[in-house]
Amino acid sequence: MSDESFISIKNISKHFGNVRACDDVSFDIRRGEFFALLGPSGCGKTTLLRMLAGFEIPTMGEIFIDGQPMAAIPPYERPVNMVFQSYAIFPHLTVAQNIGFGLRKDKLPKAEMDKKVDEALEMIAMAGYGHRGADELSGGQRQRVALARALIKKPKVLLLDEPLGALDKKLREQMQLELRDLQREVGITFVFVTHDQEEALTMSDRIAVMAAGKALEIDSPVDLYEKPKTPFCADFLGTMNFFEGSVDSIGGGEAVIKTAEVGSLKSKGPNMDFSTNDRVMAAIRPENIEVAFEQPSSGSFITGKVRASAFLGDRAHVYINVEGRKDPVLTAMQNMDGAASQMSGQDHTVWLTWSDEAVILLPQDAS
Amino acid sequence: MTSQSLTSDQSVPSAPSTSSGGGIRGFFIRSENARGYALLAPTLILLFLAMVIPVVMLVARSFWTQSGMVQTADFSFVNYEMFFAKPIYWAVLKKSLYISGAVTIATLLLAYPAAYFVAFKVKKNKLIWLILITVPFWTSYLLRVFAWKLMLGYNGVVNSGLIGIGIIDEPLGFLLHNVNAVVLTLAHAWAAFAILPIYVSLEKIDKSLLEAAADLGEGPIRSFIRVTLPLSMPGVIAASLLVFIPTVGDYVTPKLVGGSGGIMIGNLVQNMFGRGNNWPMGSAIAVVMMITITLVVCVYLWLISQAKKRSS
Known part of the structure; x- marks a missing residue:
């Protein structure tokens, strides 16, 4: 066991009848990391989290936490705690009783227990709320109580199961930062499940992108966004323009891709493990495409019309229609000095340019 | 969404309206209460005719006196004086309360696991299980009591079965015609009335609360004591009242399986209206019984509210 593999997920599969919720998933989570399981609904992320908690038993494979195999350990003996999606605040108990629920086993004197609960209330900025009933709390407060209780x-x-899903946007953004700060403060490893890519990018040290029961890519938010290795990740995190094609020439950190839609594209992107004639996707982020109203004097470009x-x-x-391409090319521009208003009209002819570094090559068949 | 549409439903008719016009129709459209009472009216009328009037008559008659075949409609406490003067009445009433209490506890103990099983362990076809629970009600109450007579009798199923497999040589005499037989029969007869409310309250419990309890370190037994049981208390309380109140006055079961030791207050009332031919006395016993049950239930509910206050 090392800090690198504080949690070790080894060849985990979980089948519900014919459904493979998790399909041979393996990865490690580091000690003290804020780790996100990101994917669309039904990708197996919640099932994986529930297996970490012990609520589901893996059909195959094994989970280690801090070097300890978890297979024979029931939920109530695991060194993990969970913030449930619904928060699961006990409705028959007060806020203080909810927070102190898990302390019974520690057999503390009452004064010490009260002190711990008060400290926890302080931590979540709810001092003085201890005597309130669970039904007197707002959504954000319930979330905090669930957090303190764990x-x-x-x-x-x-473990956090879509912890911010039930909150409105403003509160969610505030809680994202608070959670992040709290995690740094307590230094506990956080594993959280979300389908919200923005939330995953904002909060986590690393993200595992999951689809159809598999963990496709595990990386830091920046690398996942800028150097995706699969079309699924490229598309799921942010938005992406894809151009289908095949490798014409490759070597020396450069590749030329032949596409049917926009002719040849030059790439100096991150992934160069291809050989000539491989089928690939050339992918360009919308914000890396520059829109000009006049023909650039040099370099490669394509022309289109604002749709x-x-x-x-x-x-x-x-959205820009390009001759020979079915889907419009999506571009994003900062609305600096009202730049966006220039785009309000339709049917402008525009020129699109980008740097060769912005063209990312991805395999076509994967996922 | 729903709360919004609800409030708007209420606010529209109660707002002063000029377009709805007058007459009965307009009155009903304007008045929320009138509509409510109109819906209740058939039930209220029936309750008044079949409950309120008889109870008033019963109370009135309990102050009459009877000698021989003649009832005198003069106001008198003589029946109540008799009730408290003769220890037999009070003793039988106390015994009835005791038997009903035992029946209630036995029924809850039998019903809770059944309700728990259907609520938590049955994944498919819950409806079939719920229907199966009500199957005993497809025959008459009397037949079910007789069935227990057959089971527990001197030459009954239990005795001949035990003799058949050689555990005993002679039939056991203590199975029938005593308090235990009454408790057993009543507990079986009222089981469904306890299972269903407990099932409903268990079914309503959010399963993630039980996971949260496990997550916070509590094993199955402690989770049950700290989460499941308190959250199912409304069902348990409803079940206990549903069983306790009607069984106090039961007279069929004690008559058939109770023998002389299993006599309950209902048997005395029945006797006064029947062979004893003293309707005023029977009315007085019935009134004392009703008041006693009301007091017991009030004390019970008060104790529960105290316990709730102390725990939070």
Whole structure:
């Protein structure tokens, strides 16, 4: 056991009848890490979290936490605690009783227990709420109570199942930062499940992107976003323009891709493990495409016509029809000095340019 | 969404309206209460005719006196004086309360695991299980009591079975015609009335609460004591009242399986209206019984509210 593999998930599969919720998943989670399991609903992320908690038993494979095999350990003896999606606040108990629920086994004197509960209330900025009933709490407060109730046990790992899903947007953004700060403060390994890619990018040290029961890629948010290795991840995190093609030439950190839609594309992107004639996807992020109203004097470009634009306040998404391509090319521009208003009209002819580094090559068949 | 539409439903008719017009129709549209009472009216009328009037008559008659075949409609406490003067009445009433208490406890102990099983362990076809629980009600109450007579009798199923497999040589005499037989028969007869409310309250428990209890370190038994049981208490309380109140006055079961030791207050009332031919006295016993049950239930509910206060 090392800090690198504080939690070790080894060849875990979970079948529900014919459904493979998890299919041969293996990866390690580091000690003290804020780790996200990200994927669309039904990808197996919650099942995996529940197997860490002990609520589901793996059909195959094994889980180690801090070097200890978990197979024979029931949920109530695992060194993990969970924040449930519904928060699961006990409705018949007060806030203080909820938070102190897990302390019974420690057999503390009452004064000491009360002190711990008070400290926990302080931590979640709810001092003085101890005597309130569970039904007198708002959504955000319930979330905090669930958090305090789990953290008071000082678990080795805190599991969070869509912890912010029930909150409105403003509160969610605030709680994202608070959770992040709290995790740094207590230094406990957090594993959290979310389907919200923005939330995963904001909060986590590393993200495992899951789809159809498999963990496709595990990396830091920046690397996942900038150097995705599968079309699924490229598409799921943020948005992406894909151009199908095949490798014309490759070598020396450069590749030329022949595409049917926009002709040849040059790439100096991160993935270069391809050989000539491989079928690939050339992928370009919308924000890496520059839109010009006049023909650039040099470099490669394609031309198109503005089809529609979506004004988002701080930025605008502009959809551009390109001759020979079915889907419009999506570009994103900062709304600096009202730049987005220039895009409001339709049928402008525009020139699209990008740097060769922005063109990421991805395998076509994977996922 | 629903709360919004609910409040708007209520606020529209109660707002002063000019378009709804007058007459009975307009009155009903405007008045929330009128509509409520109109819906209740058939039940209220029936309750009034079949419950309130008889109870008033019963109370009135309990102050009459009877000598021989003649009832005198003069106001008198003589029946109540008799009730408290003769120890037999009070003793039988106390015994009835004791038997009903025992029946209630036995029924709850039998019903809770059954309700728990259907609520938590049955995954498919819960409805079939619930229907199976009500199957005993497809025959008459009387037949079910007789069935127990056949089971427990001197030459009954239990005795001949035990003799058949050689455990005993002679039939056991203590199975029938005593308090235990009454408790057993009543507990079986009222089981469904306890299972269903407990099932409903268990079914409502959010399963993630039980997972949370396990997650916070409590094994199955402690989770049950700290989470499942307190959350199912509304069902348990409802079940206990549903069983206790009607069984106190039961007279069929004690008559058939209770023997002389299993006599209950209902038997005395029945006797006064029948062979004893003293309706005023029977009415007085019935009134004392009703008041006693009401007091017992009030004390019970008060104790529960005290326990609740102390725990939070």
